[in-house]
Amino acid sequence: MTFAQRLDRIRGLTDTRLAALLRTNTERLEGDAPSPERLSQAIRHATLGGGKRFRPFLVIESAALFGLPEDAALDTAAAVECVHCYSLAHDDLPAMDNDALRRGQPTVWKAYGEWAAILAGDALLTAAFETLSQPATHASADVRLQLIAGLARAAGVAGMVGGQALDLEAERAAGRAPLSLAAILHLQRLKTGALIRFSCEAGAILGEAGDEAREALRRYGDAIGLAFQIADDLLDAEGDAATVGKAVSKDAAAGKATLVSLMGREAARAELARVETSAVAVLLPFGDRAGPLIEAARFVAARNR
């Protein structure tokens, strides 16, 4: 199977699993009692409206390093994707990034209203933890608790929420000096890096791997998280809306410092290549099994070409 085929296959599996999870959630509300229709639609829009399912790919392929079949990592992959989709639904809100378009579609608040987007995000964040608490996720209670603790750290103040807050505080602080390169690297490590790193580490947790392997997956996750961000900034600086599926050059238009604006395009490309190399290097001890993750690093770095 080529990398594109693998990614596509995992996307299909994840979509099916997510749809089943959301159905289970809604069925609990059935019977005579009225169910919140608009909320259900907003949740489906937030989760099933496309998306590469790159984080589920990382969970499943990281778990495969330790011999786990796709099925054994799929619920964890779906939980991680729920958290990703929740963060998009909230970050797109008018009070935050005020984005009307995502993946070529109206964002959740644009399609269903702000309250539905807020509650859909809340529901997805909650559903992620519920999913991880279930025996179907992994037979070992200790593994499930490690996944929950790790996902909570990646999502919370020391991760995504903290990163988004730093971003908004910097953007809205009148008269404050623009962020330094170090500050932007820190912010992105929290905002987007933390969940990507956890996606990779989750594979090692599911595989009950030793400390060394777990640390290797964390380092791989850090590297591709950074590569992802540099590639995203390059796309934003160079792409056009039709290719990217969302508004581009928004950061530049807002006069916002990015990795690319601070480093320059050429230096950013060189850094991207360096990070790609280090992501690949950390996987060498895993041998042939690491093929898909190595290709993933190349895929991320190549997004802007």
Added chain:
Amino acid sequence: MTFAQRLDRIRGLTDTRLAALLRTNTERLEGDAPSPERLSQAIRHATLGGGKRFRPFLVIESAALFGLPEDAALDTAAAVECVHCYSLAHDDLPAMDNDALRRGQPTVWKAYGEWAAILAGDALLTAAFETLSQPATHASADVRLQLIAGLARAAGVAGMVGGQALDLEAERAAGRAPLSLAAILHLQRLKTGALIRFSCEAGAILGEAGDEAREALRRYGDAIGLAFQIADDLLDAEGDAATVGKAVSKDAAAGKATLVSLMGREAARAELARVETSAVAVLLPFGDRAGPLIEAARFVAARNR
């Protein structure tokens, strides 16, 4: 100790534990890296700005039925309170209930802005699950997973989020018939009842109680959840802002159906007395240890007197 003293004591313990939990969360971000100041302030405002800590009281006193000391239930109590505070921060937003005042103070969005209120809520919901995943919450991994699954159900689409969505859908559907009494009872069971019920059940989970005791605590929780709602509606219909600490008669002004407007005040008072009696009855098998929970049922029912 009188009931008021017990409630006050648990309030103090919960405040201290919550403050420590939030400190731990923020400390992870320290060092050279900038920390999101406004977010931290919003989180503190959302959690430490007063509140009776009634749900923590229920967790701790339910656990006490099974011989657990306060300390052994305090992290669970704090996690439940984090979820309660998150829901207030989100529900108060302009896109939802648009409340500017709570506990006599500005609401989180009013004090720190909408984005900070959204992210503070997200952070608190996440922190609740992280707290429950930790060994300090309970020595048994299985107990911690049951708490996580139960809290997620109470908070999600089949609980608080679903109830809030039903409320908003009913309020905003132009030309839709007003809700029936059955529909309002269902809505409130989800919106406020689910977390109160879980608070009581959590004590049984922590105490590793049998099915019968666990079911009794769920029924007690259902009863006081309903009592809480009737008393709240009576307060809204009769109280004044100075006593209640938030805007009152808002539902009536909005022409919104409530339990009280549909039943009439006298019938609502009679139903409140009936529910109080059934809450007390379900606790009889627990003997003297149930004293504080019996007083809690009376306290809830008496709030509007």
